[in-house]
Amino acid sequence: MAQFMDVHTSMQGVTPEALLEAHRADLEIQGEEGVDFQQAWGDPVTGHVFCLSEGPSAEAVQRIHERAGHPYDEIHEITVTA
Amino acid sequence: MAQFMDVHTSMQGVTPEALLEAHRADLEIQGEEGVDFQQAWGDPVTGHVFCLSEGPSAEAVQRIHERAGHPYDEIHEITVTA
Numbered sequence: 001m002a003q004f005m006d007v008h009t010s011m012q013g014v015t016p017e018a019l020l021e022a023h024r025a026d027l028e029i030q031g032e033e034g035v036d037f038q039q040a041w042g043d044p045v046t047g048h049v050f051c052l053s054e055g056p057s058a059e060a061v062q063r064i065h066e067r068a069g070h071p072y073d074e075i076h077e078i079t080v081t082a
Numbered sequence: 083m084a085q086f087m088d089v090h091t092s093m094q095g096v097t098p099e100a101l102l103e104a105h106r107a108d109l110e111i112q113g114e115e116g117v118d119f120q121q122a123w124g125d126p127v128t129g130h131v132f133c134l135s136e137g138p139s140a141e142a143v144q145r146i147h148e149r150a151g152h153p154y155d156e157i158h159e160i161t162v163t164a
Binding site (some may be wrong): 003005014015016019020022023024036039040041042043044046050051070076077078079080081082 | 085087096097098101103104105106108121122123124125126127130132134158159160161162163164
């Protein structure tokens with residue numbers, strides 16, 4: 001398993017309810033790809049949303065995000081933490 | 083207090099030890115600006131490091147990061163989470 005931080009850059013105006021709904025849509029199907037979405041942080045002003053997850057690959061994370069209707073714009077594999 | 087995700091984009095090759103040392107340098111002085119750095123996630127390949135913090139302002143976060151030797155490249159105020 002690897003850890004990932006994926007980034008969405010065009011979610012300007014995202015509301016708490018919309019982010020929760022988007023996150024729930026991921027959670028509902030994430031098991032089909034062995035992905036575990038852990039947390040999401042959003043800035044409605046800049047439109048950035050950061051999603052922390054664990055999964056087998058960046059592609060698996062993207063497949064879930066795409067099926068849930070919100071593909072990421074970039075992804076980073078997290079191998080160092082502090 | 084607000085929550086922030088700041089992003090460094092040029093930390094290619096960052097090691098676990100280097101990230102820990104950078105984080106500790108923030109922690110040592112963060113109290114002077116009322117900032118609380120909570121966690122940092124890094125990808126040595128893309129050079130991205132994401133820092134989650136709480137503090138009075140984005141400028142306060144930057145002052146600590148600058149004094150510790152690693153100013154952020156961008157920052158986002160987190161007002162929605164899931």
